[in-house]
Amino acid sequence: MSDETVFYQRAGQWLHRLMELNPVAATQLGDHRWDDRLADSSAEALDSQHREMLAALAEFRAMPADHFRLAAQIDHRLIVAILESFIRQYEKMRGPWRNPTGYLEEGLNGVMLLLLKEFAPLPDRLRSALSRVRQVPRVLREGQQNLIPTEVPRVWAEVALEEAQQAPGLFLGLLPAIAAQAAPDLQADLVEAGQAASGAIQEYISFLQDQVLPQAAGNFAAGRELFDEMLHQEQMVDYDADELLATGWEQFHQTRAQMEAVAREIDPDRSVRDILEEARADHPPAEGLLDAYRQAMADIRQYVIDHEIATIPPDESLRIIETPPYMRPLLPYAAYMPPGILEEQQEGIFLVTPVDPASPPEEQEQKLRGHSRSKLPITALHEAYPGHHLQLVYANRTETIPRRMGSFLATLFIEGWAFYCEELLEQMGYIAEPVQRLGRLSDQLWRAARIILDVSLHTRGMTVDQAVDFLVRECQLEPINALAEVRRYTQSPTQPQSYLMGKLAILKLIADYRRAHPDASLRQVHDAILNCGSLPPRLMRQQLGLD
Secondary structure, three states: OOHHHHHHHHHHHHHHHHHHHOHHHHHHHOOOOOOOOOOOOOHHHHHHHHHHHHHHHHHHHOOOHHHOOHHHHHHHHHHHHHHHHHHHHHHHHOHHHHOOHHHHHHHHHHHHHHHHOOOOOHHHHHHHHHHHHHHHHHHHHHHHHHOOHHHOEHHHHHHHHHHHHHOHHHHHHHHHHHHHHHOHHHHHHHHHHHHHHHHHHHHHHHHHHHHHOOOOOEOOOOOHHHHHHHHHHOOOOOOOHHHHHHHHHHHHHHHHHHHHHHHHHHOOOOOHHHHHHHHHOOOOOHHHHHHHHHHHHHHHHHHHHHOOOOOOOOOEEEEEEEOOHHHHHHOOOEEEEOOOOOOOOEEEEEEEOOOOOOOOHHHHHHHHHHHOOOOHHHHHHHHOOOOHHHHHHHHHOOOOHHHHHHHHOOHHHHHHHHHHHHHHHHHOOOOOOHHHHHHHHHHHHHHHHHHHHHHHHHHOOOOHHHHHHHHHHHHOOOHHHHHHHHHHHHHOOOOOOHHHHHHHHHHHHHHHHHHHOOOOOHHHHHHHHHOOOOOOHHHHHHHOOOO
8 A cells, every 4th residue: 555545544534533523523524423412522532632633643744745746745735734723723722721602602503504404304403403402511511611711812702602692592492493393203302402401501601701701811812923823834825924914004005095096986076985885875675685695696606607707516506594693793794604525415505694673773774784785796706606605616526535624724715716706707897886896895905904903913912992993994894793803803813814815825826827828718727726626825836836
C-alpha cells in the first residue's frame, strides 16, 4: 500500500472518528449513524478528544507528503491545517470554558438539523430528535460544570441568554406540534422530554443570570499574536493585522467614493444616505418575504444558465424557509445552510429571518428595511447562484474526503467567491439599476467595515458599543442588526475579513488564470475554479498551476 493510499485511508478513518465524537456535526455533514446522540461535553471527554486530535496531528505531520502527487499534497496540507485549527480553538480560544452558547446549540442545532434536513421519513427523524431532546439536560449540566464565569466575555453571555430565552419554544411547541401530525405515537414522549429540556434551559438561564453575567469579565478579543497566527496558519495569507487594517481602510474609502459617484448619477442634489434610505423603504411586506426570496433565487439561477456563467451540477436544489426562532438573535437578515459533504442529495437551505408580528411597528419596519427590493437580487446571487450554494455543491462533489473537508477551513475562498459574484453580475448587467449598484456598493462598504472591525475588535481594544456605532454611523445598518453582526464578529476572529479580502484574492487568481488560458470562456474559468473545491486561495493557485 502506497504512502498516499495510507494517507487517504487514515483521513477517512479520522473523519469517521471525528463525527462519532461530534454527532451533531455528523448530521450536518450527512452521516446519520449517530443522529440519536449529542456529544459528551464533560471535561474528561473534551480532554480525551483533544488528546486524540494531538495524536492525529502528529501522525499526519509524520507522513512523507513531499512524495505525494500535487493534489494529494494539497489534501494533506488541508488535513494538517484543519487539525491545527481544532487544537488552536481548544487551547487558545478555550470555547468550552468561555462560551456558554456552545452547550445550548448542541441540543438546539442537533434537533433542528433533524427537522430541516429531509434525509429520512419524518417519523424516523422525530425518533432521533426525541433521543437528543432527552440528552439536553445532561449537556447543559456539563456546560454549567465547565464554564468559568470570570473568563466568559459579557457579550457572549448576553448572546447565550437571548438564545436560551428563545429555546423552550422548540421543545414545548414546535416538536410536539410536528409530532401530532407526523408521528402521534411520539407526541406524549416528546412533550415529556420537552418539559424536562425546557426545565433544564430555565436552570441554565438562572445560571447565566445569577452566576455568569455578574462575574463575566473575559476578553472576547483574540489578541494580536493569535489573530496573526490564524491569518497565517488558517487563512494562509502573508499579511498581518497591521497590513489588513490598512487595506480595510483603503477599500472603505475607495468604496465610499464609488458610492458618491453613483449617487450623483442618481440625483446630484441628494446624499448617498438619503438615496439609500429611500431605497430601504421599498421592501416586500412582512408576509411576502419568503415569496420574494423564492422568486429572486429562481431568477438568478436561470440567468446563470442562460448566460453560461458556470455549469450547474445535476441533483442540486435549494429550499427557502423561515429562520428557526432560537437562531434569530444571530441572523438578522438571512443565511444559507449548505448540504453536507457526504449527502447524496445536495439540497441547500436558505433561511429568511421573519419580522416578529408582536414587536412594535417601528421595529418591524426597521427589520423590513434590511430586505429592500434593491438588495434582494444581490442577496440571492451571493447566497445561491452562482454564489455559496453553487460553489459548495461543487466542493461537495470533489472526489477525496480531505478536499470535501476544505469548507472547514477555506472561509477566505468561500466568502470571497460569493462576494466576487456580486461584482461579476453587476458587470454583466444583472445588477443594472443605479440604485441596485449603489446597494451593492453599500454592501461592499459594510464588508470593508468588517475588515476594520475584525482587526479593531480583536487587536486594537475596540468595544462592542464602538463597533455597533461604527456600523450604524458609517454603513447605515439598523442598530438591532448592527448589534447582531458585531456579536458574531467577537466570536469569529479573521472570519469577517474574509469577504472582501477573499474577493480581492479571487480577482487576482482569475486574472492570472486568464493570462495562462487566454482562450477559456467565462464558464470554463469558473468551472475550473469551482472543481478545485473549497481551498484557501494559496492552495487553489497551486492546484491550478498558477504558483
